[in-house]
Amino acid sequence: MMEFDFSGIIPSLPGLWNGMVMTLQLMALGVIGGIILGTILALMRLSHSKLLSNIAGAYVNYFRSIPLLLVITWFYLAVPFVLRWITGEDTPIGAFASCIVAFMMFEAAYFCEIVRAGVQSIPKGQMGAAQALGMTYGQMMRLIILPQAFRKMTPLLLQQSIILFQDTSLVYAVGLVDFLNASRASGDIIGRSNEFLIFAGFTYFIISFAASQLVKRLQKRFAV
Amino acid sequence: MNYNWDWGVFFKSTGVGSEIYFDWYLSGLGWTIAIAVAAWIIALLLGSILGVMRTVPNRIVSGIATCYVELFRNVPLLVQLFIWYFLVPDLLPANLQEWYKQDLNPTTSAFLSVVVCLGLFTAARVCEQVRTGIQALPRGQEAAARAMGFKLPQVYWNVLLPQAYRIIIPPLTSEFLNVFKNSSVASLIGLMELLAQTKQTAEFSANLFEAFTLATLIYFTLNMGLMLLMRGVEKKVAVPGLISVGGK
Numbered sequence: 001m002m003e004f005d006f007s008g009i010i011p012s013l014p015g016l017w018n019g020m021v022m023t024l025q026l027m028a029l030g031v032i033g034g035i036i037l038g039t040i041l042a043l044m045r046l047s048h049s050k051l052l053s054n055i056a057g058a059y060v061n062y063f064r065s066i067p068l069l070l071v072i073t074w075f076y077l078a079v080p081f082v083l084r085w086i087t088g089e090d091t092p093i094g095a096f097a098s099c100i101v102a103f104m105m106f107e108a109a110y111f112c113e114i115v116r117a118g119v120q121s122i123p124k125g126q127m128g129a130a131q132a133l134g135m136t137y138g139q140m141m142r143l144i145i146l147p148q149a150f151r152k153m154t155p156l157l158l159q160q161s162i163i164l165f166q167d168t169s170l171v172y173a174v175g176l177v178d179f180l181n182a183s184r185a186s187g188d189i190i191g192r193s194n195e196f197l198i199f200a201g202f203t204y205f206i207i208s209f210a211a212s213q214l215v216k217r218l219q220k221r222f223a224v
Numbered sequence: 225m226n227y228n229w230d231w232g233v234f235f236k237s238t239g240v241g242s243e244i245y246f247d248w249y250l251s252g253l254g255w256t257i258a259i260a261v262a263a264w265i266i267a268l269l270l271g272s273i274l275g276v277m278r279t280v281p282n283r284i285v286s287g288i289a290t291c292y293v294e295l296f297r298n299v300p301l302l303v304q305l306f307i308w309y310f311l312v313p314d315l316l317p318a319n320l321q322e323w324y325k326q327d328l329n330p331t332t333s334a335f336l337s338v339v340v341c342l343g344l345f346t347a348a349r350v351c352e353q354v355r356t357g358i359q360a361l362p363r364g365q366e367a368a369a370r371a372m373g374f375k376l377p378q379v380y381w382n383v384l385l386p387q388a389y390r391i392i393i394p395p396l397t398s399e400f401l402n403v404f405k406n407s408s409v410a411s412l413i414g415l416m417e418l419l420a421q422t423k424q425t426a427e428f429s430a431n432l433f434e435a436f437t438l439a440t441l442i443y444f445t446l447n448m449g450l451m452l453l454m455r456g457v458e459k460k461v462a463v464p465g466l467i468s469v470g471g472k
Contacts, residue, residue, distance in 0.1 A: 062440075062444065065401070065405075065443055065444045065446075065447035066405065066444065067405040067406070067408040067443065068405075069408045069409060069412075069419060070419055070422075070436070070439060070443070073436075074436040074440075077426060078432060078433065078436070081227055166299075166300035166301070167300065169300040169302045169303060170302060172302060172412065173411075180302065180303060184306075193310065194310065194314060197303070197307060197310065197311055198307075200303055201303045201304070201307060204298065204299050204300055205295065208298035208299075209294060209298045212298065
């Protein structure tokens, strides 16, 4: 049997904190970009134009049937090529930017479904009333439908953000130093990788667990 | 940094033995399916037991299942995989440790770790679905079974579970598909499943876009195929008399 010694973690805390900042940045940017893109996709899916709704449907189907890790790896390798085709010159771009793009595009598919369900849960009369007042489609969505829908789906959006918080650890595959990777590296240096792994798992657990309990409370308060 | 498109690359020699790139994909797909199916069996068995435990009228039993679910749902999959692959073998008794680290070949030990990891990870999700299925049944079902003199295990085995499973086929299907997608983390501990083979093909052939497009297509087809299959199963075993039955 091995013996555990967690004392090496204290001196490594600044490095681990930097990793956590990276994790939180990835999550925040992924969530913001994902929600914006996801809302656009949801509006496309709900629009009367068959073409737009099919494009959005295909996008969602596509990203929901492939693994996130595949998207991260592919984008990491492909983004430099694509940028070169667009700009015509070599544009150095780090793993961070390619991961952000991967998270935004991947999460957008999931956020799209949440937003769509949210919009569809608004009573039809709201739309009729907005149209009767002479609002355009854009005004109706922006001022009447989306504000109500977002209120309803806040718990689901937060739940999805917690999932993304955990999934950011996959950037390990492209060598980005997030919280997990920082823990692995610090642990390897002093030969205590097991202790650091337990610490990392524990930290992820505490944050995700506390966050989901908060979301549950919120859900109860939001319930009609 | 010029890019040479070549969609015929999959039928070219890899330069390793007499293999073509397509062979790599086939062997990768084989591992992906093996991991997913093995992990799913564990997840379904353990998840069902946990799901039943969560609904049993006993605080301790349901508490244990709740703790399990919270633990496995709130730690990232990759962290769990590293724990099973790097940490758990160190905790084994000396002779088992030696067997795992030295006697087993690296592919087998990686396979075992990833199957156990994914199985236990997915069990937490299956548990929640099974619980939802059981709780969705009318209370009268349990009461009627009890009134007829069924013991608790019989109530579950003969009355509640056969109905619950049929209700939760759609969410179970999506969990099953998740296992396939999640199995790609095995590439991070050196198991040559589909994603790892794709990466290797991209590196060897320098045809990055073709390599990843094929992988995407394979995952996509796998997903769609399984979904259609499960939709057929769902229709066949639907519980008569529920609203969801007969929907087109």
